[in-house]
Every structure is written in C-alpha cells, then in structure tokens.
Amino acid sequence: MTKRLTISALFLVAFAFTAQADSPPPNVVLILSDDQSWTDYGFMGHPEIQTPNLDKLAKQSVTFRRGYVPTALCRPSLSTLITGLYSHQNLITGNDPAKTPENQRHAMETGKDPRELLISNIDRNMTVPRLLAPKGYLSFQCGKWWEGSYGRGGFTHGMTRGYPEKGGRHGDDGLKIGREGMQPVNDFIDTAINDEKPFFIWYAPFLPHTPHNPPERILKKYQQSGLTKSIATYYAMCDWFDETCGQLLDRLDEKGVADNTLVIYVTDNGWVQDPDHGGYAPRSKRSPYEGGTRTPIMFRWTGKIEPADRPELCSSIDVVPTILAATGAEIPKQLPGLNLLPHLQDASPIKRNAIFGESFAHDIADIQNPQASLLYRWVIRDHSKLLLTYDGQPGKMKYPPTGGQPQLFDLASDPHEKVNLASKQPALVEELSERLNEWYPVTERKVGVVASPTKQK
The missing domain is CATH 3.40.720.10 (Alkaline Phosphatase, subunit A)
Incomplete structure (x- = not known):
C-alpha cells in the first residue's frame, strides 16, 4: 500500500510539472x-x-x-x-x-x-x-x-x-x-x-x-x-x-x-x-x-x-x-x-x-558621464537610511540644501526623515558608506563636493 501511494504521489508531481510546462x-x-x-x-x-x-x-x-x-x-x-x-x-x-x-x-x-x-x-x-x-x-x-x-x-x-x-x-x-x-x-x-x-x-x-x-x-x-x-x-x-x-x-x-x-x-x-x-x-x-x-x-x-x-x-x-x-x-x-x-x-x-538609489540633476551635464550630474547616493539597510551628497550641477533644487553633510535617518521611528542622526552614529555612517562604495563607487570628485569621510574604491 505504501509503495502504491508513493508511486501515485510521484505520478501526481510529474503530472503537475508537465502541466506547468x-x-x-x-x-x-x-x-x-x-x-x-x-x-x-x-x-x-x-x-x-x-x-x-x-x-x-x-x-x-x-x-x-x-x-x-x-x-x-x-x-x-x-x-x-x-x-x-x-x-x-x-x-x-x-x-x-x-x-x-x-x-x-x-x-x-x-x-x-x-x-x-x-x-x-x-x-x-x-x-x-x-x-x-x-x-x-x-x-x-x-x-x-x-x-x-x-x-x-x-x-x-x-x-x-x-x-x-x-x-x-x-x-x-x-x-x-x-x-x-x-x-x-x-x-x-x-x-x-x-x-x-x-x-x-x-x-x-x-x-x-x-x-x-x-x-x-x-x-x-x-x-x-x-x-x-x-x-x-x-x-x-x-x-x-x-x-x-x-x-x-x-x-x-x-x-x-x-x-x-x-x-x-x-x-x-x-x-x-x-x-x-x-x-x-x-x-x-x-x-x-x-x-x-x-x-x-x-x-x-x-x-x-x-x-x-x-x-x-x-x-x-x-x-x-x-x-x-x-x-x-x-x-x-x-x-x-x-x-x-x-x-x-x-x-x-x-x-x-539593503537597497540602493541615486539622484541626478534634472538636466544631464554630460551624456557620457553620469557622475557629472550626480547629486546623491543613498542606501537603506533594514530601517537605516544614509544619503551622501555631491554637487552635480543641481541648479534650482526643490529640496533644502544640507551643506553636503551625510544624512542618516531611522525610518522606523522617523518615516518622514526629520532627525539627522549622522553626527551621533559615525560608525554606522562609515559602514553604510562602504556599502554604497561597493555598489556604485564614485571615482572622481568635483569642486565643492562634500560626502562621507570614507575611502573611495
């Protein structure tokens, strides 16, 4: 009986795969x-x-x-x-x-x-x-x-x-x-x-x-x-x-x-x-x-x-x-x-x-060089979100300038990003910055760029 049930079960599985195919x-x-x-x-x-x-x-x-x-x-x-x-x-x-x-x-x-x-x-x-x-x-x-x-x-x-x-x-x-x-x-x-x-x-x-x-x-x-x-x-x-x-x-x-x-x-x-x-x-x-x-x-x-x-x-x-x-x-x-x-x-x-993102200027400064228009790189790991800022020819931006300083938010307690925790958690800023560099390394800097104090890869 057990053998008969096993064979039947295998037949049903095979049939299911065939039907799906x-x-x-x-x-x-x-x-x-x-x-x-x-x-x-x-x-x-x-x-x-x-x-x-x-x-x-x-x-x-x-x-x-x-x-x-x-x-x-x-x-x-x-x-x-x-x-x-x-x-x-x-x-x-x-x-x-x-x-x-x-x-x-x-x-x-x-x-x-x-x-x-x-x-x-x-x-x-x-x-x-x-x-x-x-x-x-x-x-x-x-x-x-x-x-x-x-x-x-x-x-x-x-x-x-x-x-x-x-x-x-x-x-x-x-x-x-x-x-x-x-x-x-x-x-x-x-x-x-x-x-x-x-x-x-x-x-x-x-x-x-x-x-x-x-x-x-x-x-x-x-x-x-x-x-x-x-x-x-x-x-x-x-x-x-x-x-x-x-x-x-x-x-x-x-x-x-x-x-x-x-x-x-x-x-x-x-x-x-x-x-x-x-x-x-x-x-x-x-x-x-x-x-x-x-x-x-x-x-x-x-x-x-x-x-x-x-x-x-x-x-x-x-x-x-x-x-x-x-x-x-x-x-x-x-x-x-x-x-x-x-x-x-x-x-x-x-x-x-973790997931990653980037922001660029509305108008592209150099069609062949994305970094020329780069404004932000960002990463979210669990509920921690880090933003790093670049000058990227922003023009008239719709959001307030931050002086280029890193921004770190706890989305669980602060879903609308009101409190920048970067100065209080420098180790986390460093750690998340490294994740960003592994994802999308920035290989050149422009005058006025202020980002994280991490090494660039």
Missing part, C-alpha cells in the same frame, strides 16, 4: 503611476483619497509597502523599469541633456543632436519587449515614453511617435491613454487574443501628473471644507488614475485572461502636492527622500502567487528579472535586481537587507 506563458501588465506619493492610496492609509481599484489589487497581490525606485525622476525611473539597469548603468540619468560644452562636444564628434544621443542609449540596452520577443510576445506601449518611438524600445505596438516628431519629448499621442479613454489598449488586447499571442502592456498614463484637470464629477468629491483647491484637484487626479486602472483590470476579466496575467504596479516617483500652488513640495519628486523614492510595489498572478502583505524592502530594479522569470525568458546576467518570483510563489523571505 505545457501551460501558456502569462501575459504581463505593468501599471505605472506618474507623480504620486507612497501615502496617497486608500490601502496605504490615506484618509481622503479614494482608490478602490488599487485597494482591491493590493488585496489580490503580494504587496510591498516598503517599495522604492532607485531614481526619483520620471525618465530615469522608467528607463530602469524597461532595461532592468540603474541609471548610472544605462546612462539615462535625467530628463533632458543640458546645454553644456561637454554635450556640445559629443554632438560635434558624432554629428547627432544631444537629445538623439541620449535616446540612442535605448538602442544599446536590452529591453523587456526585446527580451520577450523570442517567446512570441506582442508588446504595447501607451502613456509616458521618452526613448523615441515605441519601436526603439522593442515594442511591437504602441502609441508614441517620439522625438524628433512634434511633441515627442515624453510621449506625444501616448499621453492620451487614460485621459481620453482606454480604446487603444483595449484594441491591442483584442489583437493579441485573436492572434493567440501572449502580451506585455506598458500602461504608463500621464496621471496623476500635471496638468491637474480632473473630471468635474470626480473633483466634486474632494471640494470640501479644509481642502485647498490645489490639494482637492490633486486628490481627484489620484482618484481618476485609479478609475482607469480599474477599467484596464476589468478588461482583462471581460476577455477571460486575468487569471493568466501577471499584473505589476509601481509609481515612477513620488509627489507631495504643494497646498497652495500646482507644483510639488520640497522633499518629493527629484529628491532622494521618502517622498520622492518610496512607492508601493504589487505583484498579482492569480493561482500562481498567493496574496500577502510583505514587510521586506523591494526595489523597482527587481521588476525586470521577475517579469523575465515568470515568462520563461532569458535573464541577462548583468541585471543587478533580484528575481523575486521564487519568493512570491513560496513566501520565502527575501534575504537581501
């Missing part, structure tokens, strides 16, 4: 919020902003509330999500090339406009669509996209014509998605299903990004006593973005493909709304502080990943290798992020205890 590869939908604080969701505890669709997604997902993007600015953040590389590795560190002698020299030597030189980095880096293509995937770009046309990123379908076309700086026609309806992405889903192809969707709507012009029906919910017009319109934009996410997720249900679709959610960078004006407050977008870099990160794959609220650190650098693992695509060896799929599927702890 024969199952179709999952579709992948990457949902990217544009300029939204990590606090600004119902499931993250916001008392007023209504995000019922993302709240539902969080309950259905493995949700990392302590998620981060390595660079808190849209273009470099998105470049990490498409290449799986840090900004200093893929050389897309800012939104635009600055008018500097260095960039003019590169233009003279190559005969190419600095903007084209910056975009050409996408040609030499592998991207998710290009890595999925050998597995038969169709891929669709809609929303924010900086790197020329959708085709230059390897997408088979898309909306953005890209530079040098009119309005091609960061998305042109692609920026209509969500704001002007969902038909293009719905049509693509239909095409992929009709062609019996697995698909990848890059859904990066220009939401809740400015202009903050939500539909009146949504704005009315937030026009209440105590909220300034600036705050009310921003809250309504978050609500509007959530509504479009619900429409996309509902479409997957309607077409019967939701259960075999890996849905991933992350925002490109944080945003703290200025209460009196339309812009962002200090210590948010572009900064290395929590208001700029922190974001919830979610993974939903029904039947393959059990929903859970995870306490570990997670970085958007992990998104690309995790997508590739789920789809059975090749994972390039040079990718620095973790393949989280085994930890998502068996609930095993992620043993990594």
Whole structure:
C-alpha cells in the first residue's frame, strides 16, 4: 500500500510539472503611476483619497509597502523599469541633456543632436519587449515614453511617435491613454487574443501628473471644507488614475485572461502636492527622500502567487528579472535586481537587507558621464537610511540644501526623515558608506563636493 501511494504521489508531481510546462506563458501588465506619493492610496492609509481599484489589487497581490525606485525622476525611473539597469548603468540619468560644452562636444564628434544621443542609449540596452520577443510576445506601449518611438524600445505596438516628431519629448499621442479613454489598449488586447499571442502592456498614463484637470464629477468629491483647491484637484487626479486602472483590470476579466496575467504596479516617483500652488513640495519628486523614492510595489498572478502583505524592502530594479522569470525568458546576467518570483510563489523571505538609489540633476551635464550630474547616493539597510551628497550641477533644487553633510535617518521611528542622526552614529555612517562604495563607487570628485569621510574604491 505504501509503495502504491508513493508511486501515485510521484505520478501526481510529474503530472503537475508537465502541466506547468505545457501551460501558456502569462501575459504581463505593468501599471505605472506618474507623480504620486507612497501615502496617497486608500490601502496605504490615506484618509481622503479614494482608490478602490488599487485597494482591491493590493488585496489580490503580494504587496510591498516598503517599495522604492532607485531614481526619483520620471525618465530615469522608467528607463530602469524597461532595461532592468540603474541609471548610472544605462546612462539615462535625467530628463533632458543640458546645454553644456561637454554635450556640445559629443554632438560635434558624432554629428547627432544631444537629445538623439541620449535616446540612442535605448538602442544599446536590452529591453523587456526585446527580451520577450523570442517567446512570441506582442508588446504595447501607451502613456509616458521618452526613448523615441515605441519601436526603439522593442515594442511591437504602441502609441508614441517620439522625438524628433512634434511633441515627442515624453510621449506625444501616448499621453492620451487614460485621459481620453482606454480604446487603444483595449484594441491591442483584442489583437493579441485573436492572434493567440501572449502580451506585455506598458500602461504608463500621464496621471496623476500635471496638468491637474480632473473630471468635474470626480473633483466634486474632494471640494470640501479644509481642502485647498490645489490639494482637492490633486486628490481627484489620484482618484481618476485609479478609475482607469480599474477599467484596464476589468478588461482583462471581460476577455477571460486575468487569471493568466501577471499584473505589476509601481509609481515612477513620488509627489507631495504643494497646498497652495500646482507644483510639488520640497522633499518629493527629484529628491532622494521618502517622498520622492518610496512607492508601493504589487505583484498579482492569480493561482500562481498567493496574496500577502510583505514587510521586506523591494526595489523597482527587481521588476525586470521577475517579469523575465515568470515568462520563461532569458535573464541577462548583468541585471543587478533580484528575481523575486521564487519568493512570491513560496513566501520565502527575501534575504537581501539593503537597497540602493541615486539622484541626478534634472538636466544631464554630460551624456557620457553620469557622475557629472550626480547629486546623491543613498542606501537603506533594514530601517537605516544614509544619503551622501555631491554637487552635480543641481541648479534650482526643490529640496533644502544640507551643506553636503551625510544624512542618516531611522525610518522606523522617523518615516518622514526629520532627525539627522549622522553626527551621533559615525560608525554606522562609515559602514553604510562602504556599502554604497561597493555598489556604485564614485571615482572622481568635483569642486565643492562634500560626502562621507570614507575611502573611495
């Protein structure tokens, strides 16, 4: 009897593996919020902003509330999500090339406009669509996209014509998605299903990004006593973005493909709304502080990943290798992020205890030298966060200068980084500085740079 049961058990295991091998590869939908604080969701505890669709997604997902993007600015953040590389590795560190002698020299030597030189980095880096293509995937770009046309990123379908076309700086026609309806992405889903192809969707709507012009029906919910017009319109934009996410997720249900679709959610960078004006407050977008870099990160794959609220650190650098693992695509060896799929599927702890990030000037001082624009390197280990400062041609920064001194915060007791502990814990500053040097060594200094007192490797 025991032998018979053992044989039966082995048969069932073998059958399960065969069924998994024969199952179709999952579709992948990457949902990217544009300029939204990590606090600004119902499931993250916001008392007023209504995000019922993302709240539902969080309950259905493995949700990392302590998620981060390595660079808190849209273009470099998105470049990490498409290449799986840090900004200093893929050389897309800012939104635009600055008018500097260095960039003019590169233009003279190559005969190419600095903007084209910056975009050409996408040609030499592998991207998710290009890595999925050998597995038969169709891929669709809609929303924010900086790197020329959708085709230059390897997408088979898309909306953005890209530079040098009119309005091609960061998305042109692609920026209509969500704001002007969902038909293009719905049509693509239909095409992929009709062609019996697995698909990848890059859904990066220009939401809740400015202009903050939500539909009146949504704005009315937030026009209440105590909220300034600036705050009310921003809250309504978050609500509007959530509504479009619900429409996309509902479409997957309607077409019967939701259960075999890996849905991933992350925002490109944080945003703290200025209460009196339309812009962002200090210590948010572009900064290395929590208001700029922190974001919830979610993974939903029904039947393959059990929903859970995870306490570990997670970085958007992990998104690309995790997508590739789920789809059975090749994972390039040079990718620095973790393949989280085994930890998502068996609930095993992620043993990594530190994540890293960097901040650069909005305009890139030297297209070929990331350090010329470097403003910060940062590391979070457990709940300790260290920021080191560099001069990187900052221009008009939105956050207060610190005189270049190291900043050390205990995020467990001080999640909004009010108390700098660096002078009280020099040994920890030294230790974390060494971790930064192991990750991304700074090999040159510029006049005025003040960083940690550590040796450079």
